[in-house]
Amino acid sequence: MTKKQYALIGAAGYIAPRHMRAIKETGGELVSAYDPNDSVGIIDSYFPDARFFTEFERFDRHIDKLSRRGDKFDYIAICSPNYLHDAHCRFGLRTGADVICEKPLVLNPWNVDALHEMEEMTGQRIFSILQLRLHPAIIALKEKIAAQPDKIHDVDLSYITSRGRWYHMSWKGDVSKSGGVATNIGVHFYDMLGYIFGKCTKNVVHLRDDTHNAGYLEFERARVRWFLSVNRDDLPESVQGKQPTYRSITVDGEEIEFSGGFTDLHTLSYQDILDGGGFGLDQVRPAIEIVSSIRDKELTTSLDDAHPYVGKYIK
Numbered sequence: 158m159t160k161k162q163y164a165l166i167g168a169a170g171y172i173a174p175r176h177m178r179a180i181k182e183t184g185g186e187l188v189s190a191y192d193p194n195d196s197v198g199i200i201d202s203y204f205p206d207a208r209f210f211t212e213f214e215r216f217d218r219h220i221d222k223l224s225r226r227g228d229k230f231d232y233i234a235i236c237s238p239n240y241l242h243d244a245h246c247r248f249g250l251r252t253g254a255d256v257i258c259e260k261p262l263v264l265n266p267w268n269v270d271a272l273h274e275m276e277e278m279t280g281q282r283i284f285s286i287l288q289l290r291l292h293p294a295i296i297a298l299k300e301k302i303a304a305q306p307d308k309i310h311d312v313d314l315s316y317i318t319s320r321g322r323w324y325h326m327s328w329k330g331d332v333s334k335s336g337g338v339a340t341n342i343g344v345h346f347y348d349m350l351g352y353i354f355g356k357c358t359k360n361v362v363h364l365r366d367d368t369h370n371a372g373y374l375e376f377e378r379a380r381v382r383w384f385l386s387v388n389r390d391d392l393p394e395s396v397q398g399k400q401p402t403y404r405s406i407t408v409d410g411e412e413i414e415f416s417g418g419f420t421d422l423h424t425l426s427y428q429d430i431l432d433g434g435g436f437g438l439d440q441v442r443p444a445i446e447i448v449s450s451i452r453d454k455e456l457t458t459s460l461d462d463a464h465p466y467v468g469k470y471i472k
Contacts, residue, residue, distance in 0.1 A: 161185040161431070162229070164220060164254070166245045167236035168209070169194040172259050176234045177203040179427040188223075188230070191216035220252055230254040232430075239341065240334040243268045250279040257284050257430060261344040262441045264336045265449045269442050276438070284435035288422035289349040291429065298413055299353045302378060310354065312381040312408050313464065318342055319389035319401040325367060332452070339370040340448040343385045347374075348444035354379035357447055362454045363463045364470055372451065373462040379408075384464040391466065 163180050167173055169192040177200065180187050187204035190197065195211050210216035220230065233249030235242055235258040243263045249256040262285040263269055272283055289295050302310065320329075328334040335341040351357060355377030364371040368388045374381040392403050406413040429435055460467060 161231040163187045163232050163234055164216075164230050164249075164252075165190040165207075165234045165236065166192075166216075166249075167238075167259075168192040168197045168200060170236055173197075173236040174199050174203075175423040176236055176257075176259070176427075179423040180204075180234070182424045183427045183431055185232075185427075189216065189219055217248075224252055232257050235259060238328045238334055239264060239336055240328070243272060246272055246283050247275050250275050250281045250283070253279070253281065255282045255284065255430075257286070257427070257435075259286050260288075260348075261336060261340050261445065261448065262438075263445060264340060266442060266446050269438050269445060273438055282435075283438060284430050285437075285441045286423065286426050287345060287348050287352075287436045287440065288426055289345050290352055290436065291422055291425045294413060295349055295353070298408065302353050302408075306378075308378065310379045310408050311410070312350070312354075312379050312406065314346060314350070314381060314383040315403065315405040315464070315466065316342065316346060316384070317386045317388070317391045317403045319392065320387040324387055330367060336448060337365070337370065337452050338368065338385050338387060339365075339451045342387065343370065343383075344444050344448050346383070346385075347447045348441075350374065350376060350379065350381060351443045351447070354381075357443060360447060360450050360454065361457050361462065362451055363457060363460060363467050365451070365456060369470060370451065371464050371467045373464075374447070380462070382462060382464040384466040386466075391469075 163185050165176065165187055168190040177187060181203045187207045189208045190200060191210045191213060193211055197209060200207055200209065208219060210219065230252060231254060233252060233254045233256050235245045235256060237245050239261055242258055246256050246258055276282060324330055329341055357374055357376050359375035362372040369386045371384040374383065396403050460471065
C-alpha cells in the first residue's frame with residue numbers, strides 16, 4: 158500500500174510533535190515541513206528526510222513543483238498560530254490536498270463560512286482535531302447521557318494549565334491572534350460539551366482577562382459552570398508542586414475521570430480520517446460560535462450560576 162504523503166505547516170510549536178507521531182504511527186510520510194522558526198530538531202525523531210523551509214514562499218514553490226510533476230500531497234497538516242489557520246487551510250485546499258488542522262480551526266464563525274466556499278470550489282475537505290470526542294471516558298459519558306434523554310444535568314468544568322511569563326509575550330497572549338484563553342485552551346472542551354449535551358442555548362460570561370475565563374453555559378441537556386486558567390496559582394493545593402495541569406469535570410456531582418488517555422488521541426484522530434471518518438466544518442462550528450461569543454459578550458454583573466473559583470477574583 159502506498160504511503161499517504163503529508164506536508165506540515167507549523168513544525169516548531171508545542172503540538173506539532175503529536176501530528177508527526179500520528180503521521181508516523183498511521184503509516185504516512187512527512188515529505189515537507191515549514192516554520193519560520195528553525196528549532197525543529199524533533200523532526201529527526203520521526204522523519205529525518207523531510208524537506209524543511211523557514212520561508213513560506215520557498216515552501217510554496219516546493220509544494221507547487223512537486224504537484225506539477227505529479228507528486229501530489231494527500232494531506233496538509235496545520236499547526237500554525239490560531240489566527241493563521243484559515244489562511245493555511247485555504248492554501249492546503251488550493252494545492253489539491255485535504256487538510257488536517259489543529260484546534261481551534263478558526264477564531265470566528267464567518268471564517269467557517271469562507272472555508273465552506275473553498276471546499277466547494279476545490280472539491281477537497283478540511284478536518285479538525287476534536288480529540289476529546291475519541292477519548293474513551295468521553296465516549297462512555299456520551300452513551301450514558303444519551304440513555305437519559307429527559308434529564309437536565311449539572312456540570313462543573315475546571316481546567317487549569319500552568320503557563321509561564323513567556324505565554325503572555327507570545328502570540329498566545331494576544332487575543333487578536335489566539336482568540337484569548339477560552340479559545341486557546343478551552344475550545345475542545347466546549348466542543349465536547351456540545352457533543353455530549355446537545356445545542357448551546359445560553360452563554361453567560363462572569364470573568365474574562367488575560368489569564369482567566371469563566372462563565373455559565375446551558376445546553377439542551379446540561380447546565381454548565383466553567384473556569385479556565387493559565388495561572389499556576391489556581392491549581393488546587395493537592396496538586397501544586399506535583400503537576401502543572403489540573404482537569405476536572407463533574408456531572409451531577411460525580412467526577413468524570415479522564416486525566417489519562419490523551420497521548421494517543423492525535424493518532425486516533427488521524428486513523429479516523431484515513432478510515433473515512435473525521436470531523437468536518439459542520440461539526441466544528443458550534444464550538445467556534447461559543448468561543449467567539451465568549452470573547453465579545455458583555456460581562457454579567459450577577460454571579461448567579463458562577464463557578465466557585467470565580468469568587469476568588471470577583472467579590
